[in-house]
Amino acid sequence: MLVTGANGAGKTNLLEALHVGTQGFSPRTRADAQLVRLGCEGARVALGGERAGRPVLLELTVQAQQGKRAKLNGASLRSVEQLRGEVATLVFTPDRLAVVKGGPAARRAYFDRSLARLLPARGMLPTDYAAAVGQRNAALRRAAGGLGNRTAIEPWTRQVASLGASLVVARQEALGLLAPAFAERADELGLTEAALDYTGAPPTVEELDARLDRDLERGTTGAGPHLDDVTVSSGARELRSFGSQGEQRLAVLSLLLAEAEVLTELRGVPPLLLLDDVLSELDATRRRALAERIGVVGQTIVTATGADALPLEPAQLLEVKPGAVSEA
Ligand SMILES: Nc1ncnc2c1ncn2[C@@H]1O[C@H](COP(=O)(O)OP(=O)(O)O)[C@@H](O)[C@H]1O
Ligand SMILES: [Mg+2]
Numbered sequence: 001m002l003v004t005g006a007n008g009a010g011k012t013n014l015l016e017a018l019h020v021g022t023q024g025f026s027p028r029t030r031a032d033a034q035l036v037r038l039g040c041e042g043a044r045v046a047l048g049g050e051r052a053g054r055p056v057l058l059e060l061t062v063q064a065q066q067g068k069r070a071k072l073n074g075a076s077l078r079s080v081e082q083l084r085g086e087v088a089t090l091v092f093t094p095d096r097l098a099v100v101k102g103g104p105a106a107r108r109a110y111f112d113r114s115l116a117r118l119l120p121a122r123g124m125l126p127t128d129y130a131a132a133v134g135q136r137n138a139a140l141r142r143a144a145g146g147l148g149n150r151t152a153i154e155p156w157t158r159q160v161a162s163l164g165a166s167l168v169v170a171r172q173e174a175l176g177l178l179a180p181a182f183a184e185r186a187d188e189l190g191l192t193e194a195a196l197d198y199t200g201a202p203p204t205v206e207e208l209d210a211r212l213d214r215d216l217e218r219g220t221t222g223a224g225p226h227l228d229d230v231t232v233s234s235g236a237r238e239l240r241s242f243g244s245q246g247e248q249r250l251a252v253l254s255l256l257l258a259e260a261e262v263l264t265e266l267r268g269v270p271p272l273l274l275l276d277d278v279l280s281e282l283d284a285t286r287r288r289a290l291a292e293r294i295g296v297v298g299q300t301i302v303t304a305t306g307a308d309a310l311p312l313e314p315a316q317l318l319e320v321k322p323g324a325v326s327e328a
Contacts, residue, residue, distance in 0.1 A: 001316040019274060070083050091256075091276070099252050099255065100251045122166070132156060136221050195231075
């Protein structure tokens with residue numbers, strides 16, 4: 001589906017509403033107040049769709065006082081986080097380039113969210129591991145400040161080692177699922193020999209104990225998968241440092257397309273793919289390659305200022321004008 005409209009008409013707003021309504025949070029901001037129209041009390045997104053032949057109705061409200069609430073087919077969900085288990089939505093916005101050109105933390109966050117979508121049974125591992133590291137760090141600081149003793153650190157050291165080992169395995173598996181499709185999609189978009197490399201090794205209790213003095217001094221756990229990185233490269237070049245902005249964009253797009261493909265295989269339902277402002281930055285050959293791929297992926301919504309940005313006929317063409325969306 002192609003969504004067109006002038007600058008400021010509300011295209012990004014529409015995609016954001018789809019993301020908030022299906023995932024429970026905005027790709028743009030964690031400040032929910034920004035999701036509410038200026039001068040209004042709250043916001044509501046209601047989405048109708050179909051899954052495996054059955055109708056699905058999602059409803060999400062944001063209220064200044066009560067926070068966010070979500071309903072699935074009329075029944076209230078315990079938390080809006082549950083939405084993510086129901087519908088997968090992948091989004092490209094220009095600030096997503098940070099996944100390739102940003103620091104390791106941006107990549108870890110991105111790939112850990114992918115992990116949660118690809119391996120839902122282990123989706124909480126990144127959060128649980130981070131909590132264990134947080135507890136160990138707190139115990140380190142208490143011991144260093146004379147408020148606790150070293151034995152209080154031990155259970156957290158074991159927890160960091162054990163959850164860290166599970167996290168590294170899950171990351172390896174998730175990247176193992178993504179990497180081949182990533183290389184194929186990237187190649188199709190003209191980014192050759194693209195690869196994802198992850199070389200995380202979980203710390204053992206012995207290693208963590210061996211560095212205890214250093215950790216006590218700094219008050220943080222200095223080894224473990226919370227410090228890992230994923231290398232995104234094309235041929236021998238690491239794209240973070242040596243990729244052009246255009247290549248970095250192609251890499252992020254390839255990651256999304258790859259995940260969409262793998263998710264479709266795993267779940268039998270294609271995710272919702274939202275591509276904001278991507279066409280105008282691509283050359284004609286790549287725009288065509290992307291348009292052809294989008295036709296295969298299914299459930300993709302692309303924005304552009306004009307209908308001529310997409311070299312193929314979209315299945316559906318919408319036009320956004322301030323305050324209204326209509327079929328063009
Ligand atoms: N919370 C808000 N309340 C009212 N208007 C807003 C809010 N947030 C953004 N806007 C405005 O909505 C308009 C549409 O923005 P956007 O969706 O980014 O347009 P487009 O992507 O089509 O260029 C912009 O003029 C923006 O300033
Ligand atoms: Mg926009």
